Structure formats: structure tokens, C-alpha cells
Amino acid sequence: FGDAVTTLHGLGVTSFVEVGPDATLTALAADIPAERPVHLMAALRRDQPDTMALVTALARLHVTGTPVDWAAWFTHTGGQPRTVDLPTYAFHRRWYWPEPASAAGGTPRAGDDVDERFWAAVEREDLTGLGAELAAEQSLSDLLPKLARWRRAGQQQSTVDSWRYRVEWRPAPTVPSAGLTGTWLVLVPPAQADHPLAEGLAEQGAEVLTVGLDPAGTSRDDAAGRLRAALPRPGEVAGVLSLLSLPGEADGEAGVAESLAVMQALNDCGVGGRVWWVTRGAVSVGRSDAPADPVAAAVWGVGRVAALEEPRRWGGLVDLPEVVDARVVRRVCQ
Helix, strand or coil, rough: CCCHHHHHHHHHCCCCEEECCCCHHHHHHHCCCCCCCEEEEEEECCCCHHHHHHHHHHHHHHHHCCCCCCCCCCCCHHCCCCCCCCCCCCCCCCCCCCCCCCCCHCCCCCHHHHHHHHHHHHHCCHHHHHHHHHCCCCCCHHHHHHHHHHHHHHHHHHHHHHCCCCCCCCCCCCCCCCCCCEEEEEECCHCCCHHHHHHHHHHCCEEEEEEEECCCCCCCHHHHHHHHHHHCCCHEEEEEEEEECCCCCHHHHHHHHHHHHHHHHHHHHHCCCEEEEEEEECCCCCCCCCCCCCCHHHHHHHHHHHHHHHHEEEEEEECCCCCHHHHHHHHCCC
């Protein structure tokens, strides 16, 4: 077989069609060296319907330049194929990127011209022109260079900011709350047994069941045992609020590991309802906000993974401010 294929290569044959129940010989022919590119087609394949395999082989023959009697193939369809010439000009292209909508139908705002004249004078450090624009009587010679430097620095920073992605926090709108129903499981460490969030859930209509867990020494099996003892009917839980990741309850990798162990224990016990993790200092939403706590930030990282792996059971992450007052409790529980 190898010698026969090599001889055909020498005679200039570049297209081979295997007529048989599968692509056995086609695979063998692919391993035989050839001086020029060859095309190997199998008329039938074991893992494909016969019609699909045969049409695919004919199509591959067609695109390699081998004449195919398509009229004979289409006889049973009652129609005759026709050849369509490709256009001699460039193919048409359409732009699918969304175009930003122009403000007010493209009409410039009244203040745009004024702003443009003002900042153009600043960038040129045109003292005379700026003084005339502002009708200022006092001297601008001291202010103008500083204002020009501030303007250029702001433009450079805006350009750099446009090149990178960044996290942007926006205030969440206040929406009317219909209240909570059912049993809510609140997981608390020893130091947070009377946390105001538990009382806030009750004020919103939930039946609160508090379970104390020590995040510093609770394994997956220990947590599952405590949950089974506290929950006679775990499947009827409407939601879970975990306070185990609050500052001071666990350190470093241990806190992250314990949060994951508790999440696994909830699955082991068949606890229903979505799970919410509460942290403090995990994220910084602005320059005035305190720097993020690395341990709490790591818990958020695990939470994002849990959201991908358990989308039906994951509720979300809540990061509390330094001072938890009645307004914060109400917003969180709503």
C-alpha cells in the first residue's frame, strides 16, 4: 500500500478518495511522505451519517479543483445547481461597533465655546487674552503658570486613565423593600453573638436562627455537626448570613480556609437558601475610604470563586463600613 501511494505521488496525484466503510486507509496515507501537499478524503465515516460524510467528501474534492458532477448528485432533488461567480470588487463590509449617541442631536452646548476659549488661553498662557476673557482687574501673572500646569497634568492623567480598566463604585439606589420571610440562618463567631445585623433581619420579618461557630478552629466536619444539631429541617432555610469573616475573628489563610470549610459544610447538610458573606475593610471605594484589609480581600476572592461554582446557592458579598449604625443595618437587611 505504501509503495502504491508513493508511486501515485510520483505521477502527480494529489487527491485521494477512500471508498469504504471508514477512513482507515486515509489515515495510513497521511503518514506517507510526499513532495507536494495532498488531499485525503473518506467517502464514509463510522461516526457520521452516510449522506453527511459523502457530501463532505464531494465538497472537499470540489474546493481542491477536482471536477464533480453536481448535476448527477442533485438529480433526486428535482432542481439543478448553478455556478455563481465571485465578485471582482472588494467584498462589502458592515461596521457593527455601536456608535456613541451625540448629545442633543449634535448641537453644542452653550457653555462649550466659553470653556474652550478659557482653557485655550490657559494652555497658551495668554495673559492678555485670559484677562480680557475674565474681565479681571487683578494680575494673573502668578496664577496663570500654575493653572496651565494643572491643566496639562489633568489632560495627561485623563489620557492614561483611558488606557486601562478600573473598578468604579456607584451608590446603589434605595428601593422599597417587601420584607423578608422564612427562616434565616446567621452564623456568628463568639465575639459577634449580638451583632446588630441579626436583629435587623428580624425587624425585616425574618425568623432568625443564630448558630455560633469559632472560625479559628472549626473544620468542615465540625461545622456540619453544629449545623445538623441546630437545624431540624435544613432545606427550609430561606437564606444564610455569615459573620465569620469579620475582622479579628481569624487571621490570614486560616480565615479564608474556615470560610470555605463552612461553605462546604452548608452543602453537606443540604442547607437551602442563598449564602451571604459579611466582611469589613475588604474593598476601598474611594480615596477617603480606609485601605482594604488583605484578609477580608482574600475572603472576597474566595467568594467570587464560590459564585462561579455555586451560582444557585450564592447570594453575594457585603462589606460593612467602620461604623455600623441603624441606617447601615437597614440597607443591608433590605
